[in-house]
Each structure stands twice: as structure tokens, then as C-alpha cells.
Amino acid sequence: MTALVEMRGITKRFPGVLANDHVDFVLEAGEIHALLGENGAGKTTLMNILYGLYQPDEGVIYVKGKPAIIHSPHDAIQLGIGMVHQHFQLVPTFSVAENIVLGLPSRREPFLESRRQVHQRIAEVSRAYGLTVDPSCPVWQLSVGEQQRVEILKALYRGATVLILDEPTAVLTPQECERLFDTLLALVQSGKSVIFISHKLDEVMAISHRVTVLRDGRVVGTARTQDISKQELARMMVGRExxxxxxxxxxxxxxxxxxxxxxxxxxxxxxxxxxxxxxxxxxxxxxxxxxxxxxxxxxxxxxxxxxxxxxxxxxxxxxxxxxxxxxxxxxxxxxxxxxxRNRFGMVADMTLAENSILGMEGQPPFTRLGMLRYREMEGHCSRLIHEYDIRAPGPAAFAGTLSGGNAQKLILAREISRRPxxxxxxxxxxxxxxxxxxxxxxxxxxxxxxxxxxxxxxxxxxxxxxxxxxxxxxxxxxxxxxxxxxxxxxxxxxxxxxxxxxxxxxxxxxxxxxxxxxxxxxxxx
Amino acid sequence: MTQRAALSTTGQRPSTAMSLLLKGSPILAVILALLLGALIIAAVGVSPLAAYQAMVKGAFGSPRALTQASLRAVPLLLISLGLVLAFRSRIWNIGAEGQLYMGAWAAALFALSFPDLPPALMLMGLLLVGFAGGALWGLVPALLRAYLGANEIVTSLLLNYVAIFWVSYQVRLPMKDPTSFLPQSAVLPASASLPVLPGTRLHMGVILGLILVPAIAFILWKTPLGYRLRVVGSNPNAARFAGINVPLHIIIVMVISGGLAGIAGMIEVAGVHHRLIQDISPGFGFTAIVVALLGQLHPAGALLAAYFFASLVIGADSMQRIVGLPVALTEVIQALVVLFVLASEAFRRRVRRVVG
The missing domain is CATH 3.40.50.300 (P-loop containing nucleotide triphosphate hydrolases)
Known part of the structure; x- marks a missing residue:
């Protein structure tokens, strides 16, 4: 039996970072496959490649056994791959139905389809998977959990058979999580497959059939969830006890x-x-x-x-x-x-060196005689990078390139370095x-x-x-x-x-x- | 500046070929605009080769042409340097034209009110008054934005018309030269003429512009003030978090940027026309916006772009005279350059996003 999706030897380099290093990933039909790893381990990059947002530097992707070239999300959707991003891509003033059909050709161009028919088709999909949401409701009135349901509906409405969910529970309340899990189970029961990106062990244990662990851009291992313990997964993910x-x-x-x-x-x-x-x-x-x-x-x-x-x-x-x-x-x-931290703690398009002295820019040793001293700034930043084990190409990298954890480490390092x-x-x-x-x-x-x-x-x-x-x-x-x-x-x-x-x-x-x-x-x- | 260049080359770029394309895209845009311009010139039955030859010769072919282009570049350079500072702080000063007019008016009023000042004092006074005229005009939208949150694009733009009509009124009534039929002030005293470089027609404004290029770069990248301005421009929330007084920095930027436009106005009065005239600026304040953008919001880039635009205008003049191309067409070519440069900016942004 051939796998539904097979990614072989996927390598993706960003300047200064090897995001994916010869990653192999296999998705079988009808499974929930968790992609587990710390922030910056390369999970989202790998899935963005599958969804056509990035092109791999090396490696091949097979979909249903055939080599697939995925240049854009459009290609991915054609192949039945849908993705729900961590940050939703919805138009707040549009209704649920308008958001769902957005970008799709109408069946009676140049006119829009009849609202009644669209609503009816959405209702059919919603009912099948327990994704209840009012199609005529404007999106801005929805809770975060409901917006997520709209995103999932959007993918299903486009005929997705593979659904990629990027950290779907990060924004949900415990009750909403339960509902999401029910939906996912209903999806796989109807023959669809789900890739579930997460760094939370609990969820992975609770919902997935198999799990692939990534660390530093490499696959640490793939296992059936029922054969592995939480402790083992944690060790694989972090690399130590x-x-x-x-x-x-x-x-x-x-x-x-x-x-x-x-x-x-x-x-x-x-x-x-x-x-x-x-x-x-x-x-x-x-x-x-x-x-x-x-x-x-x-x-x-x-x-x-x-x-x-x-x-x-x-x-x-x-x-x-x-x-x-x-x-x-x-x-x-x-x-x-x-x-x-992204809104207040960092200036994304300035360098790490410049960010490492935010708030101290007018003081010695970073300013002498009214002049900024870049050597001091870079030295300070290099020390922080070293001491706090911040994964970054160097003080000259832009702050916007850091992953969440590393950005927080830099802020922490900067604030603590002042000995408050x-x-x-x-x-x-x-x-x-x-x-x-x-x-x-x-x-x-x-x-x-x-x-x-x-x-x-x-x-x-x-x-x-x-x-x-x-x-x-x-x-x-x-x-x-x-x-x-x-x-x-x-x-x-x-x-x-x-x-x-x-x-x-x-x-x-x-x-x-x-x-x-x-x-x-x-x-x- | 060099520091900055060193910082940005150490690793964030996708590949050398791509990075060259990205860095060179404004130049590429200019070339494409001129090619399209050639088609249009050919369409009206003129040889594009002859036209561009006349243009190049008119802009670069003689010392006189070079002088003319340099003088034309001065106001564009001074204003765009101020705009580099403002736009980097994401403060959209669209009011440089009006700030120029107010600087010009203040300078003319000063020179006519104190005709007996010795030249050195007169020059100092003109610089200060010209700066103050433009700075005060910039201060109005700055205060409205800093303390009331009024959009500075709208307020600074509308204040242009107030300033232009104010000058128009001044040269028609209170300051009108009684011996002339034209709406213009009396000739300024000789002491108020900007000194020129010996043996040339290049006035002091050229020197001032050349000094200000490194000075603005220094402020942006070597001083805490420049650092704070860049933080305010990139992430105002982070600026607040870091205790940077955002309203104060909005005011500082608008005062500097308005003041430089005011000095440009003063130079047009004291260095070129030697009197206040109604149309003291053919839209320098607006062209300078394009100059600042074409120069990638970099002071050295602004210098190149200002000279380029000045040459384009001077060259277009002679293109019109020699091959008989209508004025409107030369303006079309200038507009094409602007459009292509803006399009190349959009292209760069898109490539950056795709590359990640």
C-alpha cells in the first residue's frame, strides 16, 4: 500500500539556519499524524513546503505514490492538501460563507453563486464533521474557536483530504480543544488524514495515531503513539531528560x-x-x-x-x-x-545587536561622546547570545528572523543584563x-x-x-x-x-x- | 553607514545574484523607464537616439550644464535629506513644499527688513530664519500628530496650499515691488546674495548639501537620536516600552525636516532669484519625496537621486530645444521614471516575502 503523502530527504536552508535537514515524513491515509518538536525545530517549515509556501532545496514529495511538484498553495489544494495556519487568514467584515468561497471560481461566472446554495453546501460539510457555525454570521463576531472552525471548513470545502493544522490548540480554551479533537476524529473516520503540529505532549498523546519528532531540523524518530511514553517523547524532543x-x-x-x-x-x-x-x-x-x-x-x-x-x-x-x-x-x-513580546519587546527589522541595547542606547558603554559604538553593542550582544544559548546566526542578524523562544531569550537576556x-x-x-x-x-x-x-x-x-x-x-x-x-x-x-x-x-x-x-x-x- | 552596510551583508540575503538584483532594482527601473520613453518618443516621430543624445549632452555635455544640474539638485537634496529622516521614523511629511515656501518668505522678509547687516551676519541670519520658517511650518502637523493623533499626511499636505497662497498674497500686496508689474518682491540687498565658489556659478548651497549628506547619515546610524528614530519608525510600541518619548521624537523629526525644506527655500531666494517670487518652487517639495524613495531612504542615495532628477530636468529642457520634443513629453518621461521606481519597490518587497 502506498502512503498518502511521502516526503523524502527534504532539506531547506535559510540564511544561517538549516531549517530542515534531509527530513523524511510519511503520512498514511486515515491517520492523525502529530509533528512534534520544540519551537524552531522545523515543523512549520516542513509543512509550509508541503503546502507550497516554500520550495525545498533538496528532496522529493510523493502524493499517492506520484512525484508532486508543489509551487504554491494553489497546487497543494489541487492535490487535496489544506492547511490551517496559526494565524487565521480571514476577512473580519465578511460573513462565514463569503470567507469560505473567497477566491474560488463561482459556478455561474461572472455572477456570484446563490447564497442559498452556498449556505446549503457549507451546512452539509459542517454537519458531517460537527463544525457548527452560522454561515451568514460575520467573522468578527465569532470566537477564536469558531474562527478556527471556519478555517477548517474552508479547507474541506476546497476538497482537502489532507488537513495540516499548525499549533491549533494554542488559542483555544480546554472546552474548545475537546471539540476540535472530536472533529479531527470524525475527519479521519471519514477517510481523511490530519497532520497535527504541536509542541504539547499531552495533546499528542491524546489525539494522534503516530508521531514524528523533529529536533534541530532533523527527524529524531517516528513511532506509533500507543507504543511510546510521554517521557520518551519528551526526551526525543528536548534531547535530554x-x-x-x-x-x-x-x-x-x-x-x-x-x-x-x-x-x-x-x-x-x-x-x-x-x-x-x-x-x-x-x-x-x-x-x-x-x-x-x-x-x-x-x-x-x-x-x-x-x-x-x-x-x-x-x-x-x-x-x-x-x-x-x-x-x-x-x-x-x-x-x-x-x-x-513581538509588539513591545523587539524591533523586527533592526539587528540583534541593536535590539540588545534597546532602552540603554544613550548610556555608556554603548554611547560615548554622543556617538553609538557598534563594537560595544556587538560585543554585548555576542555575550548574551553565548551566555543564554540563543540560536541565531549572530549579532548582525535581524531580530525578525528569531523563533519565539529565542526572541524571548534575547529579551530576558537584555533585561537581566541590566541587573535590575x-x-x-x-x-x-x-x-x-x-x-x-x-x-x-x-x-x-x-x-x-x-x-x-x-x-x-x-x-x-x-x-x-x-x-x-x-x-x-x-x-x-x-x-x-x-x-x-x-x-x-x-x-x-x-x-x-x-x-x-x-x-x-x-x-x-x-x-x-x-x-x-x-x-x-x-x-x- | 559603512557599519550598516557591513551588518546587512553578513548573512540575511538569499543569494548574491538575487541580492544584486534587489539592490540594483531602482537602477534597472530607471533603465526600463527610459526604454519605454524611447518607444513613446519614436511614436511621435522623433528618433529616440537623437533625443536621448540631446538629453545627455544637455545634462552632462558642458561645464555649464553640470553647474545648472548641480544648482537644480540643491533644493531636492536638502529637502530629501530631511525626508529620509522623517520617512525612516515613519512620519510622512508631505508638506515640504509649503515648508520651502515659508522658509523662502521668512528669508526674504528678513533680508528686506535688515538690508544694512554685514554679509556674514546676513548669511547667518538667513540660514537661521530660513530654517525657522520651514521648521515652524513643520511643527504644526507635528504637534497635531504628537498630541492629538491627527494624521500628518493630511495636515502637512493641506498646509502646503496655505503657505503657497500666503506667499502669493505677500508678493502681490505687502511685499510687492512697487516698480514692477509682476507679483514679486523687491530685489534683496547685495549682502543677501549667497557667495559663490570662485570661478563658477555654484553657490554655497551646493557645499551645504554635500556636508549634510554625511551629517544625516551620522545622525541616523551613529547617534542615540538616530537609533531612537529608527525604533520609533520600525515599532512604535517597542519605542514606548523602551521609554522613548515618541511625541518628542515626532516633533524633532518634523522640525529638522521642515527646517531643511525652509533652508532650501531660502537658497532659492538668496542664491537663485534674489527676490521672493510667486512660484518660487516648481514642486521641489513633491519631487523630493520621490528622490528620497529612489535613494532608498539613504542619504548617499538621496544625493545620487537628487542629481539624477536635476539632470533629467535640465536634459529634458535641451531635448525639447534641440529635437523639438513637446514639454509634455519630457514630463511623461519623468513620470515614467517615478512609476517604475515605485513598481520596483513593490517588486522588492514581494521577493523578500517569498524568499522569507
Missing amino acids: MRPIEKPPAAPAGPVIELHDIWAHDDRGLPALRSVSLQVHAGEILGIAGVDGNGQAELEEVLTGLRRPSRGRYLLAGQNVTHASARELFAAGLAHIPAD KALVAAQPTRGLDIGATEYVRRKLLEQRQRGCAVLLISTELEEILALSDRIAVIYEGQIVGMVDPACVDIEQLGLMMAGAVKEVCELPPRMPAGPEGNPIEGRRP
């Missing part, structure tokens, strides 16, 4: 960040922070737990000078910085790892793979050991529990509780995050704890 993060006992000292009765509005002018008071001490990590959208973004902005509080007092190392600008806070010793007194880290591991996540967490703990006051804002409860010395729960702009991660009841914490329980008690910073500390495993799959 995961070590649990050792968390040495905290030694908190005096308060560095102090908020007293802080109020702030969001962009629409509605109250977003309501009387927030908290303290972060030198040498501790204070975690802010909460469901996304409960004032975390505004808290981050107030702390870093990007948003003015409407009331209250903010002290940094005893200095009143309530109305300080971002630059003044920077000078006072505050470092910031922004939640949206306080560090605000917002969603520092969002979208990162296991290796990078573990690395970032270690670095945050290192800062705590150095005596830095770390405020960690994260929607990942596991991360908050693993790193924090104290946890503040935020709900609708209020701190509704302070808990000790060593003796917290997860259920209780969940109820607080949902706003069901309020526990307005002050928890003092925990003084040096017992030697057992709080060891936790690396990201538990």
Missing part, C-alpha cells in the same frame, strides 16, 4: 515594589484596577494568578510606566514613582518582560516550548536568588505554583486573596480565580522555609 526545577528557599528582604490603593482605567475608560495594594520584596517571586483579562495587562502597564494610575501610590525601592515615565522607572532599576532591582515578567513562557520554558523559569529563579524582586504575571497556574513564593489572586481588577503556594488547595485557588471566594488577608513574605523547599517537575505533560 527533563530535570525538575530546584527551588532553593527564599530569603526575602525589604520591599522593593509597593503599591498602595492603585486604581486605573483600561483603554475604554472602564475601571480595570480597583484598589490594588501589594508588596514585592527583594529576593522573592510574587505570582499574580488569574484568568486572562482580569486587569493583568493594566497592572503590568501601571508597574512599567506605560499607564497612569488614576489614584494611589507606587513606590519603587522607597522612591515615589507613581507618575514616573517608562524611562524613569527603567533608570530606577525596573526591568520588564512584556506579555506581547525589580523585574516585572508578564506571561514569560507563553508559546514557548519545553526547553525554553524551563530555561526562562530557571533564569527567573536566579534573579530571585540574586536579590531581585520578581513580579510574575501568568495565566498558567502551573507556572505560578512552581515559581512563586507568594501568590496574589486577581479577579476583576481586585486582589481577592494572598495564598502560600506550599500549602494551597488548588480547588480553593480555582474558586478564588473565578471570583467565588474572597480572602482578603495579608500574607507576609515567607521567611526562610525548611530545606525541602518546593521542588517541582519541569512542565508536567
Whole structure:
């Protein structure tokens, strides 16, 4: 029996990076095949080649046993290959149906097809795979999960028999994930095949029939999912055993960040922070737990000078910085790892060297006598690349070429290199793979050991529990509780995050704890 | 500048052939435009060879031609240097024409108000006043953009007409030369004539332009100010995050860019016409936008592009005189160059995206 899709010896080089190195990949009919690997392992590149977005430098692709030359997504679609990208390609003001037929020839050119017929055909496809969505609804009104369904419908409507999904669960809630998985199972039952790109072991174990692991552009191995354990997969993916993060006992000292009765509005002018008071001490990590959208973004902005509080007092190392600008806070010793790193942390079309001094450009040694010194900049950047193991061609590469994990490492490296007194880290591991996540967490703990006051804002409860010395729960702009991660009841914490329980008690910073500390495993799959 | 070149050659380009094509695409565009122009010239019954020969001879054939082209290039160069800075910061100053007019007006008013100043003081004064005239005119859209978020493309464009009609009013009523029927001011005092290089007709503006080319490159790539401007242009959010005062930098850029256009206006008054006239600029402020883009938003590129455009105009004049080509056709050829250059930009962007 011939395979549905067979990719042999695929090699793709980008300047300075070997993205795919003689990769072999075989997709059988009727299977869900997971493509597992860390960020930058070459998963998306490989699938972009199959979808005709890139041309391979070497290698051949066979579809149903015949050699296929795929110059463009159009060719791919002709061969029955459809792809749903991580970032959706929909027109927000168009209806679902309009988006689905967009770019397809009408059956009665030059007129559009009758709306009724299109809706009917969409409804047939939706019903078959449980992809319920109203064809007449404009896309901007849909939730992220529904938009994804539209993307899948788009591919199926074009007759796709192979569906490539790039990190489909990254944007979904757990409930939406369940639904997606049901859809995928329905698809393979009807004889279609699915390629599922992911770096999450859990999902891969739950949904795939077979799994191919990529690392550094090479295939580490392919296995039937039922024959392999999560631990083995993790080792294949990362190339080594995961070590649990050792968390040495905290030694908190005096308060560095102090908020007293802080109020702030969001962009629409509605109250977003309501009387927030908290303290972060030198040498501790204070975690802010909460469901996304409960004032975390505004808290981050107030702390870093990007948003003015409407009331209250903010002290940094005893200095009143309530109305300080971002630059003044920077000078006072505050470092910031922004939640949206591509929008705020990086300048994509400037070099790594230039990015590595963002915010420090006017200071020695990078500026002397009013002149920028490129040699110092590049030296600084090379040191960071080396010390933080950033995978990049060199300081002269453009920041836009970095993968997510490496971009985050560079931001982290830049911010920590200033030896800050306080560090605000917002969603520092969002979208990162296991290796990078573990690395970032270690670095945050290192800062705590150095005596830095770390405020960690994260929607990942596991991360908050693993790193924090104290946890503040935020709900609708209020701190509704302070808990000790060593003796917290997860259920209780969940109820607080949902706003069901309020526990307005002050928890003092925990003084040096017992030697057992709080060891936790690396990201538990 | 050299630093920048070194940085960009170390690895991000797809292949040498492709990179040559990408780098050379504006030149290729100019060649293609001239080829298409040749077809049009042939279509009206003139030999394209003879026409282009006349054009080249008119632009480069004699010291006089070279001088004329250089003088014509000065305002284009000064303005486009300011625009390089502005466009790199992604601030779209479309108001250079008006800024030029205000600089010209301020300079003429100054020279006529203080005719007895010694030449050295007069020149200093003209530079300052010319700069200030253009800078203030640039400041208006800058403030509107920085603090109210008004689109500077619209405001700066509309302010052009205000400035042009303001000058028109000035030379018809308050500043009109009573001894002339034409809408123009009185002749400026002799002390307000820009000094020329001995033995030539090249005035000081040429030198000023040549000094400013490396100066603007220095600001962009060797100073923290230039670094910040590039961050503001590439990613305003990152600029805010890094504590860069974005409104302040918008203002700085518009003041410099407006000021340079103002100096260009002053030079037209004090170096060329020696009085304020109604049509002091044949659209230098608009042509300079194309010059800045053709020069790849690089100061050295702007120098080449400014000289190229000036030569095109001077050459077109003689093409018209010698082979009798209508003026309109010479303008068609200029427009073709502009279109092809813009198209080549789009092509470059497309190739970059495909290559990844």
C-alpha cells in the first residue's frame, strides 16, 4: 500500500539556519499524524513546503505514490492538501460563507453563486464533521474557536483530504480543544488524514495515531503513539531528560515594589484596577494568578510606566514613582518582560545587536561622546547570545528572523543584563516550548536568588505554583486573596480565580522555609 | 553607514545574484523607464537616439550644464535629506513644499527688513530664519500628530496650499515691488546674495548639501537620536516600552525636516532669484519625496537621486530645444521614471516575502 503523502530527504536552508535537514515524513491515509518538536525545530517549515509556501532545496514529495511538484498553495489544494495556519487568514467584515468561497471560481461566472446554495453546501460539510457555525454570521463576531472552525471548513470545502493544522490548540480554551479533537476524529473516520503540529505532549498523546519528532531540523524518530511514553517523547524532543526545577528557599528582604490603593482605567475608560495594594520584596517571586483579562495587562502597564494610575501610590525601592515615565522607572532599576513580546519587546527589522541595547542606547558603554559604538553593542550582544544559548546566526542578524523562544531569550537576556532591582515578567513562557520554558523559569529563579524582586504575571497556574513564593489572586481588577503556594488547595485557588471566594488577608513574605523547599517537575505533560 | 552596510551583508540575503538584483532594482527601473520613453518618443516621430543624445549632452555635455544640474539638485537634496529622516521614523511629511515656501518668505522678509547687516551676519541670519520658517511650518502637523493623533499626511499636505497662497498674497500686496508689474518682491540687498565658489556659478548651497549628506547619515546610524528614530519608525510600541518619548521624537523629526525644506527655500531666494517670487518652487517639495524613495531612504542615495532628477530636468529642457520634443513629453518621461521606481519597490518587497 502506498502512503498518502511521502516526503523524502527534504532539506531547506535559510540564511544561517538549516531549517530542515534531509527530513523524511510519511503520512498514511486515515491517520492523525502529530509533528512534534520544540519551537524552531522545523515543523512549520516542513509543512509550509508541503503546502507550497516554500520550495525545498533538496528532496522529493510523493502524493499517492506520484512525484508532486508543489509551487504554491494553489497546487497543494489541487492535490487535496489544506492547511490551517496559526494565524487565521480571514476577512473580519465578511460573513462565514463569503470567507469560505473567497477566491474560488463561482459556478455561474461572472455572477456570484446563490447564497442559498452556498449556505446549503457549507451546512452539509459542517454537519458531517460537527463544525457548527452560522454561515451568514460575520467573522468578527465569532470566537477564536469558531474562527478556527471556519478555517477548517474552508479547507474541506476546497476538497482537502489532507488537513495540516499548525499549533491549533494554542488559542483555544480546554472546552474548545475537546471539540476540535472530536472533529479531527470524525475527519479521519471519514477517510481523511490530519497532520497535527504541536509542541504539547499531552495533546499528542491524546489525539494522534503516530508521531514524528523533529529536533534541530532533523527527524529524531517516528513511532506509533500507543507504543511510546510521554517521557520518551519528551526526551526525543528536548534531547535530554527533563530535570525538575530546584527551588532553593527564599530569603526575602525589604520591599522593593509597593503599591498602595492603585486604581486605573483600561483603554475604554472602564475601571480595570480597583484598589490594588501589594508588596514585592527583594529576593522573592510574587505570582499574580488569574484568568486572562482580569486587569493583568493594566497592572503590568501601571508597574512599567506605560499607564497612569488614576489614584494611589507606587513606590519603587522607597522612591515615589507613581507618575514616573517608562524611562524613569527603567533608570530606577525596573526591568520588564512584556506579555506581547513581538509588539513591545523587539524591533523586527533592526539587528540583534541593536535590539540588545534597546532602552540603554544613550548610556555608556554603548554611547560615548554622543556617538553609538557598534563594537560595544556587538560585543554585548555576542555575550548574551553565548551566555543564554540563543540560536541565531549572530549579532548582525535581524531580530525578525528569531523563533519565539529565542526572541524571548534575547529579551530576558537584555533585561537581566541590566541587573535590575525589580523585574516585572508578564506571561514569560507563553508559546514557548519545553526547553525554553524551563530555561526562562530557571533564569527567573536566579534573579530571585540574586536579590531581585520578581513580579510574575501568568495565566498558567502551573507556572505560578512552581515559581512563586507568594501568590496574589486577581479577579476583576481586585486582589481577592494572598495564598502560600506550599500549602494551597488548588480547588480553593480555582474558586478564588473565578471570583467565588474572597480572602482578603495579608500574607507576609515567607521567611526562610525548611530545606525541602518546593521542588517541582519541569512542565508536567 | 559603512557599519550598516557591513551588518546587512553578513548573512540575511538569499543569494548574491538575487541580492544584486534587489539592490540594483531602482537602477534597472530607471533603465526600463527610459526604454519605454524611447518607444513613446519614436511614436511621435522623433528618433529616440537623437533625443536621448540631446538629453545627455544637455545634462552632462558642458561645464555649464553640470553647474545648472548641480544648482537644480540643491533644493531636492536638502529637502530629501530631511525626508529620509522623517520617512525612516515613519512620519510622512508631505508638506515640504509649503515648508520651502515659508522658509523662502521668512528669508526674504528678513533680508528686506535688515538690508544694512554685514554679509556674514546676513548669511547667518538667513540660514537661521530660513530654517525657522520651514521648521515652524513643520511643527504644526507635528504637534497635531504628537498630541492629538491627527494624521500628518493630511495636515502637512493641506498646509502646503496655505503657505503657497500666503506667499502669493505677500508678493502681490505687502511685499510687492512697487516698480514692477509682476507679483514679486523687491530685489534683496547685495549682502543677501549667497557667495559663490570662485570661478563658477555654484553657490554655497551646493557645499551645504554635500556636508549634510554625511551629517544625516551620522545622525541616523551613529547617534542615540538616530537609533531612537529608527525604533520609533520600525515599532512604535517597542519605542514606548523602551521609554522613548515618541511625541518628542515626532516633533524633532518634523522640525529638522521642515527646517531643511525652509533652508532650501531660502537658497532659492538668496542664491537663485534674489527676490521672493510667486512660484518660487516648481514642486521641489513633491519631487523630493520621490528622490528620497529612489535613494532608498539613504542619504548617499538621496544625493545620487537628487542629481539624477536635476539632470533629467535640465536634459529634458535641451531635448525639447534641440529635437523639438513637446514639454509634455519630457514630463511623461519623468513620470515614467517615478512609476517604475515605485513598481520596483513593490517588486522588492514581494521577493523578500517569498524568499522569507
